[in-house]
Amino acid sequence: MAFKLPKLLPPRKRTAVIFDKNLTDGLPLCRPSDVKRLKTIGRGSYGHISLCQMQGKDYVLKELIVDDADSKKLFLKEARVMNNLNHQNIVKFNSIYKEIGNHGIIMEYLAFNFEPFGQEFVAHSLRDLLKCIDNYDCEGFEHLHQFVATDVCSGLSYLHDNNIVHRDLKPENILVSNQHYCKDNKDISTLWLNKPVVAKLTDFGESRAKLIQTATLVHTRTNNVFRGTPVFMAPEIFFHDGTKLRDLQDLKQMDIWSYSMILFTLLNPDLKYPYHFEYYKAVNVFIKKVLALPYLPAGHIIPAYRQLTVPPTASPLLHQLMAYINRAWLQCSVWSVAQWSVYQLSIRTNNDVEGWHRRFNGKANGKKLHFYKIVPALIKEAKTVSRQVRLVDEQSLARWQRTKYQRSQGRLSTLWEQLTAGTITTSFFLRAVGHMYDIPVPDPEPEEDTDSD
16 A cells, blocks of 8 residues: 555634524623723633723623633523522622623622722632631631621522522632722721621532523433532542432532532631642552552552552543553553563662762862872772672672661562562552652642533
8 A cells, every 4th residue: 555645634614603592582781882891800711701890880701712602502501590690699690791702791890808908909709818818817807707608608598499509619609899898988897897798609600500491401410410629529429420419409419518618618728628638648649659660560560550549539630640651651562561660679879879989089088189190090990890790790799878778678678578478468568668768749739620511
C-alpha cells in the first residue's frame, strides 16, 4: 500500500445556536441599550459576571460565553427557576439580557462593604467574607455566623418546600450583603447587633425542580447525581451507582449534607474547604504509595497498582497521573517493570562519591590546589581505580555512608523481609516506605464537577 501524507480537511462551519422562543416565554427581557456595564467582578467556565446599572440602580449581569445548545438551555433553566422564586434569602431575578452573540441574566447586586469598619474592600460571596475575616484577624465578627446560618437555612427550606433542590451549595454560591445599613445611613450600631449581614442563595444552574418540566424531571428523577462541588457533596454519591439516589427527596437530603458542610466552613474559616486536613492526608498517603511502587518485587508491582484506589474526591489530575503511570511505565514496551524495580537494591545517593571527594580534599589540606598540582594528583588517584574495583568485587572495601541512610537501608531491609515472610500486607509496605522517605506532595485543590446535564 502506497504511503500517503495526511490531509487536513477544512474546519466545519458551526451553526449558530439561538435561544428557543418557547424557553424565554414568560421571562421578562431587558433592552441591551438600558444596560451600562461598570466592571467585571467574577469569571468562570460558563462566562463572567459584571456589575452593571439600569435606570441608576446597580445589578449583576451574568453573561454566558459558551456557545452550545445544552449550555444555553441550562442557562435559561436557571433563569426560569429564579423567576419563579420569591424569598428574602434567594437572589432576585430581574430579566433576561439578549443581544446578538451575547446572552445573560440580570439579577440583584449584593455586596458586603468593609468601609464602615475602616477598610476599603468588598466581599460578594460568603467565601470572600470568610477569607477577609480570617486574613485581617477581624474582631467582633463572631456573631455573623449565626445570621448566615439562619439565612441559608431559611432559603434552603423555601426551596425544598417548593420541591426544588439546589445541588451545588457552597460558600461561593451564597451571596452576602450589608447594604441595608451602608447605603441608607441608618443606625449602624443597632443593625450591626441585630442583623449584621444578609445571606442569599444563588447559582441555580445545577438545580432540580418539579416546576420546570424537562425530560428528566417529568418523573422527578435524574440519572446524573454527580453534580456540584465534590468536597461539599454527600459521601453516598461517591460510593453508589446512582440508581437509588435519583429521587427528589434523596437530592433534598444531599442539600442538607451540603448545608452542614457550610456550617463546618463557618466554624473553620481558615480551612480552604471542609475536611481540608483529612482530604489532604488521604491524597498525600495515596501518592506516596504510588511513588513507593518501585520498591516492590517486579512481579508484585502491577497487581499492587491495580489495587490502589484513588480517593473519591481527588482532583481529575490524579486520575490522569495514574493513567500516565500505567501507560508510560507499566505497559511500556521500551523497558520492563523488572528494569526499574529497586527491590533488594542498596540505597545509592550522591553521598556514595563523597568518600572519594572528601579524601581528595584531605590531600589538599582543605586548600585550593593550583592547576599544575591538581593534575598530577588526579593522575596518581586514577592509578588506584583498578585496585579499588578489585577490592569492591571482593567485598573487602567498605562504602562510606551517612548514618541517616544506614538507618533507612536497615528499615527498608526489614520491610522487605517482612513482606517476603507475609507478616505485612503490600498496602502496609507501600505506606511505610512512603512515610519513611517522607516524599513531598503538594497541597491539592478540589475540583468542581463540570459534567453536562
